[in-house]
Amino acid sequence: PAQAAGKKVFALVPKALGVPFYAAAEKGCHTEAAKIGAECLFTGPAQLDDAEQVRIVRDLITRKVAGIAVAPNNPDSIAGAISAALDAGIPVITFDSDAPNSKRIAFIGTNNEGGGETAGAEFAKRLPHGGTYAVLTGGLSAANLNDRIKGFKSKLGPDFKEVAGSPFSCDDDSDKAVQIIQDVLTRYPHLDGIFYSGGWPMFAPAAYTRAVKKRAADIRKGKFVIVSFDTLPSQLKLLHEGLATVLVGQRPYAMGVDSIEQLNTLSGGGKVPPVTDTGTDVVTRANVVAFMKKQ
Amino acid sequence: MAVLLSVKSITKSFPGVLALRDVSFDVEAGTVHAVMGENGAGKSTLMQVIAGALRPDSGQLVLDDKPLTLSGTRDALRHGIAIVYQELMLAPNLTVAENVFLGMEPRAGGVLVDRGTQRERTAATLARMGVGIDPDHRLGDLPIAQQQLIEICKALVHEPRLLILDEPTSSLSEADALVLFRVVRDLRAHGVTILYITHRMREVFENCDTVTVLRDGQHVRTVPLAQTDQDEVVRLMVGRDLAGVHRVRPSEGDRPVRLAVRGLGDGGRYRDISFDLHAGEILGLAGLVGAGRSELVMGIFGAPPAPEGTIALDGRAVRIRRPADAMRLGLGLVPEDRKQLGLVLGMGVGANLSLSAMRLGRISRAGFVNPLAESGMVGRYVDRFRIKTPSVDQLVGLLSGGNQQKVVLAKWLATEPRVLIVDEPTRGVDVGTKAEIYGLMRALARDGLSILVISSDLPEVLTISDRILVMRAGALAGEIGFDEASEERIMALAALEHAHQGQSAEPTAA
Amino acid sequence: MSSAAAAEGTRRSIAARAFRSREAGIIIALAIMIVGLSAFAPDFATSDNLLNDARNFSFVGICVLGQAMVMITGGIDLSVGSVWGLTAVSSAALMAAGLPTVIACLLALLAAAAIGLFNGLCVTKLRMPPFVPTLATMSIARALALVITRGRSIDSFRPDGDAFFALGGGSTFGLPNPFLVFLVLSIIAGIVLSRSVYGRQLYAIGGNERAARLTGLSVDRLKISVYVISAITGGIAGIIEVSYLSSAISNQGLGKELSVIAAAVIGGTALTGGEGSVLGIFVGTVILEILRNGLVLMGTDAYWQGVFVGSVIVLAVFIDQVRKGFWRTR
Amino acid sequence: MSSAAAAEGTRRSIAARAFRSREAGIIIALAIMIVGLSAFAPDFATSDNLLNDARNFSFVGICVLGQAMVMITGGIDLSVGSVWGLTAVSSAALMAAGLPTVIACLLALLAAAAIGLFNGLCVTKLRMPPFVPTLATMSIARALALVITRGRSIDSFRPDGDAFFALGGGSTFGLPNPFLVFLVLSIIAGIVLSRSVYGRQLYAIGGNERAARLTGLSVDRLKISVYVISAITGGIAGIIEVSYLSSAISNQGLGKELSVIAAAVIGGTALTGGEGSVLGIFVGTVILEILRNGLVLMGTDAYWQGVFVGSVIVLAVFIDQVRKGFWRTR
Numbered sequence A: 001p002a003q004a005a006g007k008k009v010f011a012l013v014p015k016a017l018g019v020p021f022y023a024a025a026e027k028g029c030h031t032e033a034a035k036i037g038a039e040c041l042f043t044g045p046a047q048l049d050d051a052e053q054v055r056i057v058r059d060l061i062t063r064k065v066a067g068i069a070v071a072p073n074n075p076d077s078i079a080g081a082i083s084a085a086l087d088a089g090i091p092v093i094t095f096d097s098d099a100p101n102s103k104r105i106a107f108i109g110t111n112n113e114g115g116g117e118t119a120g121a122e123f124a125k126r127l128p129h130g131g132t133y134a135v136l137t138g139g140l141s142a143a144n145l146n147d148r149i150k151g152f153k154s155k156l157g158p159d160f161k162e163v164a165g166s167p168f169s170c171d172d173d174s175d176k177a178v179q180i181i182q183d184v185l186t187r188y189p190h191l192d193g194i195f196y197s198g199g200w201p202m203f204a205p206a207a208y209t210r211a212v213k214k215r216a217a218d219i220r221k222g223k224f225v226i227v228s229f230d231t232l233p234s235q236l237k238l239l240h241e242g243l244a245t246v247l248v249g250q251r252p253y254a255m256g257v258d259s260i261e262q263l264n265t266l267s268g269g270g271k272v273p274p275v276t277d278t279g280t281d282v283v284t285r286a287n288v289v290a291f292m293k294k295q
Numbered sequence B: 001m002a003v004l005l006s007v008k009s010i011t012k013s014f015p016g017v018l019a020l021r022d023v024s025f026d027v028e029a030g031t032v033h034a035v036m037g038e039n040g041a042g043k044s045t046l047m048q049v050i051a052g053a054l055r056p057d058s059g060q061l062v063l064d065d066k067p068l069t070l071s072g073t074r075d076a077l078r079h080g081i082a083i084v085y086q087e088l089m090l091a092p093n094l095t096v097a098e099n100v101f102l103g104m105e106p107r108a109g110g111v112l113v114d115r116g117t118q119r120e121r122t123a124a125t126l127a128r129m130g131v132g133i134d135p136d137h138r139l140g141d142l143p144i145a146q147q148q149l150i151e152i153c154k155a156l157v158h159e160p161r162l163l164i165l166d167e168p169t170s171s172l173s174e175a176d177a178l179v180l181f182r183v184v185r186d187l188r189a190h191g192v193t194i195l196y197i198t199h200r201m202r203e204v205f206e207n208c209d210t211v212t213v214l215r216d217g218q219h220v221r222t223v224p225l226a227q228t229d230q231d232e233v234v235r236l237m238v239g240r241d242l243a244g245v246h247r248v249r250p251s252e253g254d255r256p257v258r259l260a261v262r263g264l265g266d267g268g269r270y271r272d273i274s275f276d277l278h279a280g281e282i283l284g285l286a287g288l289v290g291a292g293r294s295e296l297v298m299g300i301f302g303a304p305p306a307p308e309g310t311i312a313l314d315g316r317a318v319r320i321r322r323p324a325d326a327m328r329l330g331l332g333l334v335p336e337d338r339k340q341l342g343l344v345l346g347m348g349v350g351a352n353l354s355l356s357a358m359r360l361g362r363i364s365r366a367g368f369v370n371p372l373a374e375s376g377m378v379g380r381y382v383d384r385f386r387i388k389t390p391s392v393d394q395l396v397g398l399l400s401g402g403n404q405q406k407v408v409l410a411k412w413l414a415t416e417p418r419v420l421i422v423d424e425p426t427r428g429v430d431v432g433t434k435a436e437i438y439g440l441m442r443a444l445a446r447d448g449l450s451i452l453v454i455s456s457d458l459p460e461v462l463t464i465s466d467r468i469l470v471m472r473a474g475a476l477a478g479e480i481g482f483d484e485a486s487e488e489r490i491m492a493l494a495a496l497e498h499a500h501q502g503q504s505a506e507p508t509a510a
Numbered sequence C, D: 001m002s003s004a005a006a007a008e009g010t011r012r013s014i015a016a017r018a019f020r021s022r023e024a025g026i027i028i029a030l031a032i033m034i035v036g037l038s039a040f041a042p043d044f045a046t047s048d049n050l051l052n053d054a055r056n057f058s059f060v061g062i063c064v065l066g067q068a069m070v071m072i073t074g075g076i077d078l079s080v081g082s083v084w085g086l087t088a089v090s091s092a093a094l095m096a097a098g099l100p101t102v103i104a105c106l107l108a109l110l111a112a113a114a115i116g117l118f119n120g121l122c123v124t125k126l127r128m129p130p131f132v133p134t135l136a137t138m139s140i141a142r143a144l145a146l147v148i149t150r151g152r153s154i155d156s157f158r159p160d161g162d163a164f165f166a167l168g169g170g171s172t173f174g175l176p177n178p179f180l181v182f183l184v185l186s187i188i189a190g191i192v193l194s195r196s197v198y199g200r201q202l203y204a205i206g207g208n209e210r211a212a213r214l215t216g217l218s219v220d221r222l223k224i225s226v227y228v229i230s231a232i233t234g235g236i237a238g239i240i241e242v243s244y245l246s247s248a249i250s251n252q253g254l255g256k257e258l259s260v261i262a263a264a265v266i267g268g269t270a271l272t273g274g275e276g277s278v279l280g281i282f283v284g285t286v287i288l289e290i291l292r293n294g295l296v297l298m299g300t301d302a303y304w305q306g307v308f309v310g311s312v313i314v315l316a317v318f319i320d321q322v323r324k325g326f327w328r329t330r
């Protein structure tokens, strides 16, 4: 059908469906595809599942799409499928998270570790004397989140102490994320900061507001630092209300756009840079208003 | 004669129940030894102890003068003791042959089932019993009567020295019972000892040598049948004299037709059945197992509704699509198979009793059960039927067979029906209770209740019926009035040569 | 022992005293947990924390009520988690589309009920094993939630005033509203199951469907009703969660069917039908939540938490079995 | 109709003809799917694609074999997905630690078997409903997998040569190795279930446990064995997947218990026990995989896919019911 339609079909394979982050990437993918008169096929595993993702990529090869951009759940397990695609003459690039040891032609995005380092730097800057902190993550085995956390910690000096039980996993569930924050703040009322490797708790503004109510003043005073990944609208709103300190955002929309653009070039026989850094947004209360306008 | 097995002061109790109290008696080798007693007297419990299915709290079994301690039923089999339980103990999803050899499968190459042998030996044993059932037939598809025969076959393949039969005839028709008796005599001839439980006096006196009577879990007496008679045995069982049940001539004068059935049929199991049931009449429905009586009444009750024919109640034609309709019209059906169709074994006596009445708002207001009314009603029926249970909350599944039957009857009478259909009303019920149930049915009939009684127990049909219909191979074979009624006539109609089967007798509408 | 349990099950519906003893084991297990946690995690017994817990387990708890009714009839409803999600996003979407809160919620619940109806019809009219249609609707409802949100979160909706947000976030008499909803529904369910003709019939169906049918119970209609109820409870949980989170996302309630069924089973509801009581499932629900909460408060290593959760589940049920054992043999 | 199904179920083991007819309905459903897909997705019927599918459904398929045996005895095993994951990571970890491939795999399988044993003991000796211990081990095994990997993926392991990787990635006689493993295990399971004493006794337990017990079957030992087998099949799937992905991560097999049970149920295995055949579950497994594969090939909107999956599951079982219906009434 790809050929039948006459249009080139480029596939964008996220780590999992139903994640706002990739929804943004999909948006970019579709807009760009429309622009160049191609078709964007957005498909991926229902939940974070690397074996499932490999199968889907193989299916896409069978379907002879014009190019594949994938955000590997597991860089090693995807490698085989990527080689298979290239053997079948289908260009493959990775976005959001990379598979450096694979044959992928290019990577688009900020690698998560880099993003994590940015976040870590911001965190450390605001807590010059160090302190105790907790990490909230989506899934203990999600490679990209673990990279972010790795990067984050790499920027923390020796006088930072992670509390017992951290990293806390919320299984990408906003409700559970908020519950965990409640629990953590109950257990460690004098915590100095929290790092969210993804925006889950902040996707539930009202509940989140209630959860951090007790420390809201501290956040505004800078006594309690909250650094979170992602810059989705609800997060920006919360940041604006002073319920977070720093947001570190990757640019999913840009990733979607660039992916199609590069796949198009490649399928036309062109060349692309091996790594395209879509960069990170660092949003603080200072520039949040401007940033919201820009969006 | 030599004593094969002696039971020495066996005691067994269950939560809240002392089922056996210091029971002792001897069983002589090569005899057919009857064990009798009222429902709940402890017969089955005792048998299960002897068969290794239950461990006694105290007491001792002695086999061939050697003390015998059984680790389980397998162990018992190894000692040559086989039992046919009162309830079917078969896996419906397996074939006849697989059930017969369950746990003792003949093996091919160590691990695989030797199907050939299994099938042949099953067929052989069934042949020896004189029953023609396909060993490869799925058990669950057979009617209970035949499943019962399979149970017996299952016990026989192991060539036991002591065979325990716990109410084997309770779900057999006269004809199948005869098969069984032949087998029993045959076994005795080969020196096999048989412990035989039944509530049917006649069977005992026709087939057994000795009788042991239990009452309330205690041994009353063991006596050669030659030295006793029915009345004495009954007295021993019940502890008092019983007014014998006699036939009662139906009151003269034509009673209005309550239930009129015309041309009812499902094309197979029963065909073109027509009859009238009058107000206050007890109509017997006799026939061999497989005659299709159960299917017929199920058809009347709408489970499933009969595709052909019409039903009229008090002259008004009625459509009965499901049991609920039938109930609303004042019909009640006490089914043949109490475990599968009659009771919720996992619920208490009380809950079972009130289940049907509940729906008719007898003991509920605005959709909510009125606990007082409920316990009141339950109490009444438990007393009225002398249901032997530690409490109304006792699981029905833990009651003795006969007491379960009483619960089913009570459950339906609680709906105060106008037409009551009873499929095998006294299956597994003791003489005393039988008499009560007959009396009860008569009383109800006198108050205008119309009763249709299916029974494979000829004396029973004769005793209680005002009029008897006989079914054969799915069709009405004929009707027998009160005065002409006799076992011979019934059997004659029920078991006619199969040449005639298929064609149905002319409607017997008045 | 399952039969012994059933015995109690029925006794409960007749004598309130035995009712208590039926759940004694699992209640003991809960008590032990609470004592242990209060000892090892000083913050556990704080009213703040307990109120948080009360709010948190209410969402699942509400679903368990419906699930238990399905299980009592011998069925199972896998779709509850997805129905939860679908109702959540569709109610939010409808509000975002400008419908009045109440209308939006009712429509969303109607959709949930429709799914329950579909499950019920498949189980009764088409004679499917309950696992099949509910598995199917589990996948369908989740997909529909995705279709509605296209993976984005819906938070732009502004229901008339913030009254709606109070439903999930607010408190009354110091008790979180979701908990109150759960409490009220539990009481209703408890009375219905133990005292109403309807409830008693559900137990009968679970105990012996053929007998129930022959006793004139309209088995099909009763069964359909429980699947509808289960779906609606899932929907209620979803809507309350939306109001609690003030935003809806397609993966709400993802995988919750397992926690829901687990809570019911731990609470003594039998997958084979005919058994189960509201008190039991209430306790089962609480155990699961304070377990999660307690592990965090005790600062257990994140990677090990699953081990504790599993062990406690087995232990809780073990204690229950032991007690039943003693109860049986005395 | 379940009895009708069982009727066939048993007949199968006697007359091969009826055997076919037992699964006829579900096979028809599969046929329809294949025809439909070949029509709408030209790439579907290519040998490449079919071989891919064969490889893909083998992992779940192997687990279904064990699961079916558990279900035939009337039980259920929720832990299979987690055991899959645990075995995967532990085998990889052991290889990474330098153990010879075979030893590493055997040790990993031993761990799996231990979990199965635990499940079996809880079900039999402690009389727990199968749902409880297997739910617990589901959580425990997953956690242990996390503990082993600390969330990272294990890929540094270099088994002796790449022979190990051939197990999952390679092919023999043009057929993918995992498929061959699945095929062989299926044949063995088929014979065991339909012909062996052991197999028939499993059916007996599912059909009437009390009768089986009173007939002297060692019910407990038989039940324990099926849980061990189920765990081992889960482990085998995990190890083969590791060799296929040439890397292990703790969330392997996550949520697979559902696909596994679904495949068994769609294949006609009854959750109530006593029913089920290898041919049936084989077909059930295939249906689920080619469904997933077909949807991608047809380029269905990712968000809608769940809707199709659900619908097809219901349809497949519906066709099966219809056929049985006809079969019953003729």
Ligand SMILES: Nc1ncnc2c1ncn2[C@@H]1O[C@H](COP(=O)(O)OP(=O)(O)OP(=O)(O)O)[C@@H](O)[C@H]1O
Pocket: B014, B015, B017, B018, B019, B037, B038, B039, B040, B041, B042, B043, B044, B045, B046, B086, B388, B389, B398, B399, B400, B401, B402, B403, B428, B430
């Ligand atoms: N498993 C059990 N648990 C509790 N009580 C039991 C159990 N089995 C039997 N009983 C009780 O023990 C007593 C004797 O039961 P048993 O079945 O031996 O009577 P029976 O003589 O066989 O009666 P029937 O003629 O009706 O079969 C009855 O009161 C019965 O309720």
Ligand SMILES: Nc1ncnc2c1ncn2[C@@H]1O[C@H](COP(=O)(O)OP(=O)(O)OP(=O)(O)O)[C@@H](O)[C@H]1O
Pocket: B143, B144, B145, B146, B173, B268, B269, B287, B288, B289, B290, B291, B292, B293, B294, B295, B296, B336, B423, B454, B455, B456
């Ligand atoms: N001995 C038999 N041989 C063949 N089929 C039988 C036999 N007994 C029962 N059946 C099957 O069951 C059907 C009717 O059985 P049913 O139980 O209705 O007989 P019945 O007259 O009710 O006997 P009872 O009620 O005494 O068991 C028959 O049409 C047949 O299909």
Ligand SMILES: [Mg+2]
Pocket: B043, B044, B045, B086, B166, B400, B401
């Ligand atoms: Mg008895």
Ligand SMILES: [Mg+2]
Pocket: B293, B294, B295, B336
């Ligand atoms: Mg009959």
